[in-house]
Amino acid sequence: MADPVVLETTRPAPRSIGRSALLTLPLLLWALLMFSHAVDLRENAGRAAALLTCAFMVALFFLMVRTRRTYRWRRVFFVALGVLFPIGFIAQLYALRGSMSIPVERMLSGDTPFCFLAIPMLIVPAALTRTVIFPGSILPTASNPHSVATMIAVWFAATLVLGKAWCAFGCFFGGIEEGFAALPRKAKLRDLPPRLRWVPWSVLAAVVLLSAATFEPTYCMWLCPFKAVTEFPEVRSAQTAIQFAIFGMLFGGLVVVMPLLTRLRTQCTLLCPFGAFQSLFNKLTVFDVRIDRSRCTDCVACRRACPTLVLDEAAVTAGGPGISCMKCGACVDSCTKQAAVWHVKGTPIAARPETARLLFLYPAWSFATLFGGSIIAGSLAQLLRPLLH
Amino acid sequence: MLGNLAEPALLGFSSGLVCLAACGPVLLPWLAAAGEGGRGTARLLAQFLGGRLVGYLGFASLAWAIGLALPLPARTNAFAYGLVHIALAIALLVFAVPARRRPEPCARLSIFRRATTRSGFLAPVLLGFLTGLNLCPPFVAAGVRAAERHSLPGALAFFLLFFAGTLVWFLPYLGSALLRRLPAVPTVARWSAALVAVYYLLLGGLTLGGAWLHG
Numbered sequence: 001m002a003d004p005v006v007l008e009t010t011r012p013a014p015r016s017i018g019r020s021a022l023l024t025l026p027l028l029l030w031a032l033l034m035f036s037h038a039v040d041l042r043e044n045a046g047r048a049a050a051l052l053t054c055a056f057m058v059a060l061f062f063l064m065v066r067t068r069r070t071y072r073w074r075r076v077f078f079v080a081l082g083v084l085f086p087i088g089f090i091a092q093l094y095a096l097r098g099s100m101s102i103p104v105e106r107m108l109s110g111d112t113p114f115c116f117l118a119i120p121m122l123i124v125p126a127a128l129t130r131t132v133i134f135p136g137s138i139l140p141t142a143s144n145p146h147s148v149a150t151m152i153a154v155w156f157a158a159t160l161v162l163g164k165a166w167c168a169f170g171c172f173f174g175g176i177e178e179g180f181a182a183l184p185r186k187a188k189l190r191d192l193p194p195r196l197r198w199v200p201w202s203v204l205a206a207v208v209l210l211s212a213a214t215f216e217p218t219y220c221m222w223l224c225p226f227k228a229v230t231e232f233p234e235v236r237s238a239q240t241a242i243q244f245a246i247f248g249m250l251f252g253g254l255v256v257v258m259p260l261l262t263r264l265r266t267q268c269t270l271l272c273p274f275g276a277f278q279s280l281f282n283k284l285t286v287f288d289v290r291i292d293r294s295r296c297t298d299c300v301a302c303r304r305a306c307p308t309l310v311l312d313e314a315a316v317t318a319g320g321p322g323i324s325c326m327k328c329g330a331c332v333d334s335c336t337k338q339a340a341v342w343h344v345k346g347t348p349i350a351a352r353p354e355t356a357r358l359l360f361l362y363p364a365w366s367f368a369t370l371f372g373g374s375i376i377a378g379s380l381a382q383l384l385r386p387l388l389h
Numbered sequence: 390m391l392g393n394l395a396e397p398a399l400l401g402f403s404s405g406l407v408c409l410a411a412c413g414p415v416l417l418p419w420l421a422a423a424g425e426g427g428r429g430t431a432r433l434l435a436q437f438l439g440g441r442l443v444g445y446l447g448f449a450s451l452a453w454a455i456g457l458a459l460p461l462p463a464r465t466n467a468f469a470y471g472l473v474h475i476a477l478a479i480a481l482l483v484f485a486v487p488a489r490r491r492p493e494p495c496a497r498l499s500i501f502r503r504a505t506t507r508s509g510f511l512a513p514v515l516l517g518f519l520t521g522l523n524l525c526p527p528f529v530a531a532g533v534r535a536a537e538r539h540s541l542p543g544a545l546a547f548f549l550l551f552f553a554g555t556l557v558w559f560l561p562y563l564g565s566a567l568l569r570r571l572p573a574v575p576t577v578a579r580w581s582a583a584l585v586a587v588y589y590l591l592l593g594g595l596t597l598g599g600a601w602l603h604g
Binding site: 124125128129195198199201202203205206209210212213218222238239242 | 406409410411412413414417418573576577578580581583584585588591595598599
């Protein structure tokens, strides 16, 4: 086995343009292949949206390769996804049924678009009774293209490779709060107690158990903040009014106000049960982030940069953020000593972190292009249609 | 004779999966928060099931006493359902708070002290009793059949056998003892119990409010 490469303690210079372009070439080919199918290319808006999104995704990958930084460029994509997803989704809802609210009759007839957040709640009832408790359709239909089977297939394939990196490269909600968290220059509220990171696990346990007991996806019915900007049950009773109020308060509190105060992804940190569930799959993937203790000077830059509460003092001492890390790259990019590094399990820590980063980025960005990119392209096409018709 | 014995036991066994799922939100966080080993978990489970049995037998007596009045009017059902959920929520909330963090007057009451000590039995029995009163469809079906018995002992025996039929489905909960190896589990379990309590409180309140307003 070759000796580990000795890393410099200062940040390496950017890659050359030619080498960066060469490393970006596979992604360019992948993006061209993807966007030739993602939207309707027969119309001007579709062609323009596909071209713009393809250029956007490839340019960001090129910048990640050239600057050797991940977080900043991933955030640009992620915020764009977070902003454009609700726009495209709401436009689609209005085109399909003329409203963001869904009447209970349409829910019962299986017209609710399926979202990955419901996946943890489906498992126990499906295992015990072979019943899918979500009021959607198993396969895509004309009135509901967002089917259960399609989303689960996409999620499963991505999760096997990326683990919790789904939350940094695939989640079409996370970008909304990441955008708000990026707005202030400094956090007004610091030092949230690290034990709060267990709250999503509690929410996960509660919603999984309640969903099995009540045969309804409890989180979607009562706690999902993103219902406020996507789709919600039509307000016809005290119950639906309370549900809508809860969605609104959670969205306002955890997706808008708290990220502005803390510069953290507070919904992911303090509520999202899917994130906790997804953490379990970090055990399956070969990629992780580690902290080389021999280089670490305990400057706490990585802890301050972490957008969740995953990196605390104990985690840094233990040499890594553990299973709840979503591999966004913030800690690695913030570390001036190259102590926080990308890592492939089974290899020596800090042996070839840049190679490990690229090995992770190719599947991660390919997935981001396929999944998030097609959502961005679809939403852009909706926005451009009136202009280019 | 054999048919008389087999019917409630089979009814319980065949619908036990519903009991497993219905008791999960209350039982699993409670067991996980207790952080007991295998024997301790078995003891807590037995106490919970004991409470549940008391709930069953109480319901059997009521069902037999009411007799032909079953099924109850929707409004009565809704009131009972709402009250049971609110009581369950309050019990869960009280037991979810660690004894040292409880407000002073509550902490001083011996009933609360007893409920949360490791040897205390009030919490699992009360939680078992309240989940035993859960008006799930198989439970109501058993109630209707029990109400048709000619005598109170017959109705009680019917529910006892129905309960025995469901027991096997509770064995997987013994596996919760394995969770004690994870240090964060008691905290996670207590918080999830509190969330479940809030859900039941909301559900109970809405049911009571609905019954009150609309009849």
